[in-house]
Amino acid sequence: MYKNNIIEIKNLDKYYGKLHVLKNISFCVKKQEVVVIIGASGSGKSTLLRCINFLEFAQKGTISIDEKIIKTKATDLHKVRQEVGMVFQHFNLFPHFTALGNIIEGPVQVKKISKTKAILRAEQLLEQIGLVNKRDNYPSALSGGEKQRVAIARALAMDPKIMLFDEPTSSLDPELVGEVLSVMKDLAKKGMTMIVVTHEMGFAREVADRVIYMDEGRIVEEGDPEKIYQSPENERTKAFLSQIL
Amino acid sequence: MIDLPWNFAAIPQYFLRFFPAALMTLQITALGIFVGLGLGFVAGMMRLSTYKLISLPSHFYIWVIRGTPLLLQLFIIYYGLAVIVSIPRLPAAVIALGIHNGAYIAEIFRGAVQSIERGQREAALSLGMTSWQSMKRIILPQAFRRAIPPLGNQFIIALKDSSLASTIAVRELLLRTRQVGSSQFMMMEMLIIAAVYYLMLTSVLTLITNRIEKNLSKSDRRN
Ligand SMILES: Nc1ncnc2c1ncn2[C@@H]1O[C@H](COP(=O)(O)OP(=O)(O)O)[C@@H](O)[C@H]1O
Numbered sequence: 001m002y003k004n005n006i007i008e009i010k011n012l013d014k015y016y017g018k019l020h021v022l023k024n025i026s027f028c029v030k031k032q033e034v035v036v037i038i039g040a041s042g043s044g045k046s047t048l049l050r051c052i053n054f055l056e057f058a059q060k061g062t063i064s065i066d067e068k069i070i071k072t073k074a075t076d077l078h079k080v081r082q083e084v085g086m087v088f089q090h091f092n093l094f095p096h097f098t099a100l101g102n103i104i105e106g107p108v109q110v111k112k113i114s115k116t117k118a119i120l121r122a123e124q125l126l127e128q129i130g131l132v133n134k135r136d137n138y139p140s141a142l143s144g145g146e147k148q149r150v151a152i153a154r155a156l157a158m159d160p161k162i163m164l165f166d167e168p169t170s171s172l173d174p175e176l177v178g179e180v181l182s183v184m185k186d187l188a189k190k191g192m193t194m195i196v197v198t199h200e201m202g203f204a205r206e207v208a209d210r211v212i213y214m215d216e217g218r219i220v221e222e223g224d225p226e227k228i229y230q231s232p233e234n235e236r237t238k239a240f241l242s243q244i245l
Numbered sequence: 246m247i248d249l250p251w252n253f254a255a256i257p258q259y260f261l262r263f264f265p266a267a268l269m270t271l272q273i274t275a276l277g278i279f280v281g282l283g284l285g286f287v288a289g290m291m292r293l294s295t296y297k298l299i300s301l302p303s304h305f306y307i308w309v310i311r312g313t314p315l316l317l318q319l320f321i322i323y324y325g326l327a328v329i330v331s332i333p334r335l336p337a338a339v340i341a342l343g344i345h346n347g348a349y350i351a352e353i354f355r356g357a358v359q360s361i362e363r364g365q366r367e368a369a370l371s372l373g374m375t376s377w378q379s380m381k382r383i384i385l386p387q388a389f390r391r392a393i394p395p396l397g398n399q400f401i402i403a404l405k406d407s408s409l410a411s412t413i414a415v416r417e418l419l420l421r422t423r424q425v426g427s428s429q430f431m432m433m434e435m436l437i438i439a440a441v442y443y444l445m446l447t448s449v450l451t452l453i454t455n456r457i458e459k460n461l462s463k464s465d466r467r468n
């Protein structure tokens with residue numbers, strides 16, 4: 001299709017048994033683009049992200065990353081996943097490692113970078129997320145916002161080309177949302193390609209290049225944030241937005 | 246005062262005579278657990294495989310062992326196999342105890358691995374780890390910690406089950422008790438000595454597992 005599309009998704013169909021979860025999904029993401037996905041619970045947002053990271057497999061359609069179609073049977077998916085970082089709603093930090101241990105785990109185990117080098121890089125990341133002083137804390141001794149920031153740093157330590165965020169702030173207490181969003185905004189401004197499932201409109205308006213609205217497994221509407229939030233064309237988008245705003 | 250038919254005053258003087266037999270009990274148990282841990286780990290991992298060819302043999306093993314008495318398994322190994330290989334008493338007892346415990350330990354490991362949240366594996370995979378790396382670095386270390394309480398429990402059962410080795414004349418605690426008890430006409434007194442030894446051994450085992458559990462939980466508190 002176009003040059004500079006780091007992700008191209010064509011005609012994706014995904015079923016869980018008989019449940020048709022993703023219906024003919026097609027969209028592209030350009031390098032350095034920030035795309036926000038919104039939609040009601042159960043509309044397939046998580047499933048879509050998980051397909052892009054090959055934690056789930058679609059039955060039909062293709063996903064290209066960096067202009068290569070990824071054939072799920074023939075490719076070493078763990079190599080693909082190294083390029084695609086993921087941040088989860090429930091953090092999923094490794095409880096048996098410290099904050100630093102979580103961050104160096106990928107580089108040391110997967111990229112086989114020396115521990116000394118990995119620690120140097122991890123310390124930079126800890127500074128970037130403002131948690132230098134929590135370096136040796138176990139996840140159990142971190143607040144939700146701190147956990148999620150460490151989880152972001154853990155993904156960044158692999159130097160991914162793309163970052164996927166699945167409702168990164170929706171399990172946080174309201175007063176902790178801001179610190180996570182600000183790390184993400186920072187990242188967006190540095191030019192990271194991001195797909196973010198979130199209902200944080202402030203974030204979308206500030207950094208998103210495009211907002212996609214999903215409903216019952218379909219992309220119903222997409223456009224720049226102002227257009228989607230101010231004057232959505234689709235009735236269902238309107239109804240949805242009136243609920244969350 | 247009621248005159249009891251037993252001579253409890255004799256207990257202290259016989260007590261130390263049972264020490265070698267208690268060591269034998271400990272030895273059978275330790276070796277049996279060792280074999281059981283090995284078998285249990287392999288069988289537990291196989292049981293988790295999505296390939297039927299790998300998981301079914303393990304399923305079968307667990308089904309057979311958990312569905313038949315340990316005493317029968319011991320007799321099969323010691324008497325039943327005697328026509329093709331004659332296994333000496335002690336190794337026979339260790340093998341039986343090991344195979345028996347392996348089935349239970351397999352289930353403990355399987356349960357522990359399955360109890361680790363799905364998100365842990367997904368986070369590991371999303372970093373680019375292979376399935377095996379995520380097992381080795383993320384899932385198993387957490388699963389081992391969770392397996393410690395049920396394993397401790399199983400070890401105590403194994404220790405008590407080792408008394409069945411007396412039926413094939415391994416000179417462990419219970420056999421020794423019966424020998425001394427009948428030759429000295431002091432069965433109850435000697436049985437009490439055996440009980441004290443078993444209690445000491447199981448209590449030490451409990452203390453050790455509690456200690457390990459406590460130490461681990463210091464670093465591993467859940468998210
Ligand atoms: N592992 C699964 N097995 C079966 N159904 C699932 C599974 N994961 C999600 N679903 C179903 O797929 C639909 C889409 O789920 P999801 O992608 O999580 O939606 P969202 O993230 O938008 O809330 C829902 O109906 C959900 O119940």
Ligand SMILES: [Mg+2]
Nearest residue numbers: 045046047167
């Ligand atoms: Mg979701």
